Amino acid sequence: MSSQILIVDDDPLILKGAWNILTEAGMKAAVLKSGLMIQDYIRDNGAPDLILLDISMPDMDGFEVLKELRKTEEKGKEIPIIFLTANEDEDTESKGLSLGAMDYIRKPFIPSILVLRVRHVIELVTLQRELGSEVERKTREIEQLYLNVVSSLADAIDAxxxxxxxxxxxxxxxxxxxxxxxxxxxxxxxxxxxxxxxxxxxxxxxxxxxxxxxxxxxxxxxxxxxxxxxxxxxxxxxxxxxxxxxxxxxxxxxxxxxxxxxxxxxxxxxxxxxxxxxxxxxxxxxxxxxxxxxxxxxxxxxxxxxxxxxxxxxxxxxxxxxxxxxxxxxxxxxxxxx
Incomplete structure (x- = not known):
């Protein structure tokens, strides 16, 4: 199953370029012109596997969008974010990472770099989720084993x-x-x-x-x-x-x-x-x-x-x-x- 990527940027050329690059790489991509539209998108389509999010947008900048996602959307708390930015200021990058972004991609981006970074983040998040699921499964197994032992002990006491x-x-x-x-x-x-x-x-x-x-x-x-x-x-x-x-x-x-x-x-x-x-x-x-x-x-x-x-x-x-x-x-x- 191919990954679903959501690209959010107020520049139509960036949206079209990123969409073409990712779909040619075998990924599914959708585009939005504003961060204000993300909540509606998630409600109607479910959470994407990754959001490529522009920082400088007129209605809500990328930082505000990320804060709202983490605060208001249960699913939004888990969606990995890569910021798109033409700004090379270290403070901007530091702020984004501190808010929970997983990576930065500079604009204009190189197609091969975009694909590699997107795949890297998706693979990393997938691995984290698989490990988390395995830990939960093992924890449930241990809890069930412990309960079985306790139940057997209780039966022995009652006997x-x-x-x-x-x-x-x-x-x-x-x-x-x-x-x-x-x-x-x-x-x-x-x-x-x-x-x-x-x-x-x-x-x-x-x-x-x-x-x-x-x-x-x-x-x-x-x-x-x-x-x-x-x-x-x-x-x-x-x-x-x-x-x-x-x-x-x-x-x-x-x-x-x-x-x-x-x-x-x-x-x-x-x-x-x-x-x-x-x-x-x-x-x-x-x-x-x-x-x-x-x-x-x-x-x-x-x-x-x-x-x-x-x-x-x-x-x-x-x-x-x-x-x-x-x-x-x-x-x-x-x-x-x-």
């Missing part, structure tokens, strides 16, 4: 308890939905999803016989269960590139009124993400089967979350969870594992 099948994944999904409704962007939503998957990672350090005990736990056994946020926080603190992961694991059992564990944090001293996960975790615990009871009716869960507003739960996240419950008229947000 310690026969009655928590899929618990971590559901908490992650509910937490992400709460974050979305709260206004988090996609990157923040992905992070809280990851935190939800790993919120119970500390249960790795809790003996299976305690986790699966069907009868009431002793005080000593409950103290061991209550150690899992500290263990989880310590495990995740080793992931230096994602320090926020600790927040969900260590503080999802804190209460808004300060009567939670392990640190007795209260209110907004509890990390925001942990307050979201706390509501999601409590909801899934109530809507899931346990060794000592079945899943609670939806109305009962709603009642308990309403009751916990401002005491167990941050009121704003409790309200978001209540809205999610009210929208779930068929009670699909629950553990369907028998």
């Amino acid at each position: 310690k308890d026969a009655y928590t099948n899929g618990h971590s994944a559901r908490v992650a999904e509910y937490s992400r939905e709460i974050a979305k409704r709260y206004g988090f962007d996609e990157e923040q939503q992905d992070m809280i999803y990851m935190m939800g998957l790993l919120h119970d990672v500390g249960k790795i350090g809790v003996p299976d016989e305690i986790i699966n005990k069907p009868s009431r736990l002793t005080d000593e056994e409950f103290a061991i269960i209550k150690s899992h946020p500290v263990i989880g926080g310590r495990i995740l603190s080793n992931i230096k590139g994602m320090p926020m992961l600790v927040n969900g694991a260590r503080w999802h059992h804190e209460r808004y009124d300060g009567r939670g564990y392990p640190d007795g944090k209260a209110g907004e001293d509890i990390p925001l993400e942990a307050r979201m996960i706390a509501v999601a975790d409590a909801y899934d615990a109530m809507s899931s089967n346990r060794s000592y009871r079945g899943a609670l009716p939806q109305e009962k869960i709603r009642e308990e979350i309403e009751k916990g507003k401002g005491t167990q739960f941050d009121p704003q996240f409790a309200d978001i969870m209540l809205a999610m419950i009210d929208e779930d008229t068929d009670y699909n947000m629950r553990d369907k594992h028998e």
Whole structure:
């Protein structure tokens, strides 16, 4: 596919000469007499691969055109610019390059030099875009691999308890939905999803016989269960590139009124993400089967979350969870594992 070049100059002879040279070299070219026409051209035809832009024009000079492109047009921010100028002043060249132009071509230009410089810029920009796409692809692959590893770890944690099948994944999904409704962007939503998957990672350090005990736990056994946020926080603190992961694991059992564990944090001293996960975790615990009871009716869960507003739960996240419950008229947000 040949490159699309846009030539912008108020001199008809320059436009005709440049158009002839580039089309004879196998490139597609279009011409405009004024920089004021570029925005309309891009809107109607899409962004060109390169703009050859004259500096000295009567309505808008090339510098003003470039500033407007970079400021107002999303596509315009990426279009490479080569300035055309008869001015050999070094300050003019320096100004253009500082604004983001990729090159200068002196007028009147030599046909072979024009073609070579245009091809050089297009090849360079194409290479940059290909490298950028490859980096993005590799980044997505790494992120997906990391998510797969984390999901497998979450499944391994849940497998310690026969009655928590899929618990971590559901908490992650509910937490992400709460974050979305709260206004988090996609990157923040992905992070809280990851935190939800790993919120119970500390249960790795809790003996299976305690986790699966069907009868009431002793005080000593409950103290061991209550150690899992500290263990989880310590495990995740080793992931230096994602320090926020600790927040969900260590503080999802804190209460808004300060009567939670392990640190007795209260209110907004509890990390925001942990307050979201706390509501999601409590909801899934109530809507899931346990060794000592079945899943609670939806109305009962709603009642308990309403009751916990401002005491167990941050009121704003409790309200978001209540809205999610009210929208779930068929009670699909629950553990369907028998």
